Amino acid sequence: MFSSDTNSCPRKGFPVTTIQIGHRRIGSAFLRASRMINTHSHTGVSLCSSSVVNAAMATEASAKVIDGDSFAKEIREEIATEVSRMKESIGIVPGLAVILVGDNKDSASYVRTKKKACKSVGIKSYEVHLAEDSSEQEVIQHISIFNDDPSINGILVQLHLPSYINEQKVLNAICIEKDVDGFNPLNIGQLAMRDREPLFIPCTPKGCIELLHRCGVTIKGKRAAVIGRSNIVGLPAALLLQKEDATVSVVHSRTKNPEEITREADILITAAGQPNMVRGSWIKPRAVVIDAGFTRIEDTKNPEGSLPLGDVCYEEASKIASAITPVPKGVGPMTVAMLLSNTLTAAKRAHNFE
């Protein structure tokens, strides 16, 4: 794994494994930082866009805060308009089926968020909640039913699945026309290849690029670094940046000098799942930083009992970058918005509606 020296990061100075001790040690700074972001993301002062506010207003940081919440709202409104137009024109409402296996709290929470988002734009959502000890065959059987159901345009299996279920086998069972998560290897291949287009782009990386677009960031010709190479975020993010003519370097757990390579990037997307790994010294001055990392750490002082952290040490990075996404309210809400966007695309395609 990545090695990260998080001990002196001003925001949260501790690795996940020692959070209790670390939190006690710098508890006040920790809470201050948390409040700061929440304030920013709701300030709404227009700079380059109504959704970009200037962190310098509240601290010495100079980076513009890319407010994912606000951009996601904008996108949901656009989708709601399209869903209405579709309903009025051809009497069809897009449908998304979500399959949840087991009782993982985080997974259940993600599913609730997605269902709520569907409702907000007029997409009909269907949920199957299977018991923790459900068999692979049962999961696939439900996918099969949704594959055959014309009122379902998108199928999503909430990850992670219980360990005894073969994730690949389950995901492969989703017919490609309804694979709104875009995880099918055929989709990834089409995303990677020149002159080909995937049916769907995976939601989180699509959300990252959408943020860059909506902030007016030029990608073409820029140097970009992606930290992490997961099938779900890092890999497709790198492929997308390359498709948009960035010169891309992929940093991962075997990279010997991640800091040096990251510091070369005009655009940085992180998806390592290593809280606060990316320090201020890793950031090229005036770079744009999109933090897709999201790790929950235990936090007894927080009403929810935990706090999400990104891969980037926000306080340090925001003094060096030109724009940065916070965690939470950065990439997270965009992921959900892109799921709705993919479901709408699937429905339009299924009904040949433009």
Next chain:
Amino acid sequence: MFSSDTNSCPRKGFPVTTIQIGHRRIGSAFLRASRMINTHSHTGVSLCSSSVVNAAMATEASAKVIDGDSFAKEIREEIATEVSRMKESIGIVPGLAVILVGDNKDSASYVRTKKKACKSVGIKSYEVHLAEDSSEQEVIQHISIFNDDPSINGILVQLHLPSYINEQKVLNAICIEKDVDGFNPLNIGQLAMRDREPLFIPCTPKGCIELLHRCGVTIKGKRAAVIGRSNIVGLPAALLLQKEDATVSVVHSRTKNPEEITREADILITAAGQPNMVRGSWIKPRAVVIDAGFTRIEDTKNPEGSLPLGDVCYEEASKIASAITPVPKGVGPMTVAMLLSNTLTAAKRAHNFE
């Protein structure tokens, strides 16, 4: 496109468009360089491997010459042994079908080379040569026949096709189990993704990596650069290097500082199709250079009327790199060897033979 200052490259100092003038200007140096490589690649003096000879023996260059011809011969011998074993054990001989459309001399020459290579290892080759004005439907019809024929394990459509034929549509018609070129997007997706394996790896990039393996070059943890991002070479080469835990940067026509990025690489694979673009100053000292570029330039003094050039200015690079492939006799013969390897793999898979 890439901009390249080839005018002062000691080996061949001219862009393809002005070859006649340029050739006349530095004709003698040009021929000297050409002879030098041919001599080296047949010397066979053993250093790190029987197929690696030291360029310093004939010039001041220090790089070991990676002799693709010799490695390819080694691989063909291994394949021939396996083909014999298969024939003796289950009475089956692998079959490769090649479809050639039109009268392009280069394409016809490639097909001849491939058929000859098949014969040398005991793989049965089948050829369909269609007229230049054949329809897309005709090409697909022949693919369909080969798809259904159990004696055919691999199908290859020789590129480039006449412009009015949709290449994607034709390549997609090849059933994935016989796609020995590995160009199917599903294969590329599986190549890109972690924990997935493609049925076939495209031949040229597979040959590049095989050269690194057989030369004992460690890939894991190294910085690698790939110049070019074609579906056939650059993209899969980058994905393969990443799969082997290199930290990969992809340089392409929109990259603003290709020289700087290339110079960071311990391993460089070039697939730009820009003769002599990569100068000595682009190479990191002691880097390993795999030149998959291959551009024929007109050369009236050459018996064949043309001369192939790589992307790398060989004379300059060989003084700086630790090892380098020549052009010709570098990556080219490995591409053909990998085609045989993929065809053998397809046949073994079809007959469940291990």
